[in-house]
Amino acid sequence: MKREYHKWYSPNLEREMELLVFGFSGAKVLFFPPRMGRFFDYENWKVIAALEKKINSGDLQIFCVDSIDLESFYNSFVHPGYRIYRHIQYEKYVLEEVLPLANLINSNPNVISAGCSLGAYHAVNVAMRHPNLFCKVVGLSGRYDLTESKGYFKDLLSGFHNDFVYFNMPNQYLKNLEDSILIEQISNMDIILAIGKEDPFLESNYTLSEILNEKGISHQLFEWEERAHKARYWRKMVTIYF
DSSP states (O other): OOEEEEEETTTTTEEEEEEEEOSSSSOOOOOSSTTTTTHHHHHHHTTTHTTHHHHHHHHHEEEEEEEOOTTTTTTTTTTTTHHHHHHHHHHHHIIIIHHHHHHHHOOOSOOEEEEEEEHHHHHHHHHHHHHHOSSSSEEEOSOTEEESTTTTTTOOTTTTOOHHHTOHHHHTTTTTOOOOHHHHHTSEEEEEEEEETTTHHHHHHHHHHHHHHHHHHHOEEOOOESOOSSSHHHHHHHHHHH
């Protein structure tokens, strides 16, 4: 399997960032790591190995993106206003640095946004906010409103709310979306959500599904057995949904 390592200083984040690329052609997959994860996690957990056949056949090229969750949503040492600001910088890094690199490496016009756990949030949020850039989005074991508390998963913005928070929580801004052009662009994407029936974020997925249904946006929601919030499940999911 072809594997490339990339590292550069990000002007948007003002720090060095790393990523891994697997494959040589096909649809480009921006693959966001789970909560506080790293760009090498999916390789270490053999999630990439599960996709080896599709990668080696030239059907998919996977771009494993790094995260800065410990500097944004999971940085309890800073004001929540800075947490969402840092997240917005991260989105700019993805759109202005990672995506152009992917397009330079691979001219295939099809781009898929995907992720597991908090990576599913990143994948769904960026795709819903910029649907013209993606043909498909896959959210596995995701949470789509980080301001809601569920069990030991707390509100990651500590009760803080402003327009930046609102427009980065899919279950908030999509509910009131009325822009017909954006709705059409979102409808043009293949939208796949998968969640375990014992996952604490099950309700969040059904809320998103209901919102999409209300907007007339076609999508698929798959409910798995147990909690299904581990790499052994994600290895199976990616072979089905990617």
